[in-house]
Amino acid sequence: MKVIIEQDDTGVSTRIMGEGVCTQAEAREAEFIHKAMVESVKVV
Numbered sequence: 640m641k642v643i644i645e646q647d648d649t650g651v652s653t654r655i656m657g658e659g660v661c662t663q664a665e666a667r668e669a670e671f672i673h674k675a676m677v678e679s680v681k682v683v
Contacts, residue, residue: 640655640656640657640665640669641656641657642654642655642672643655643656644676651676651680653672653676653677655669655672655673657669
């Protein structure tokens with residue numbers, strides 16, 4: 640899994656990518672990472 644976090648003048652974006660078929664466990668992990676990143680930006 641590859642997590643890319645980019646920031647520009649308008650905000651922050653995240654991209655979570657994997658190779659091949661994504662399992663349900665990987666999808667849950669990606670969702671958790673995304674939500675954690677969004678929450679961490681809100682706190683700052």
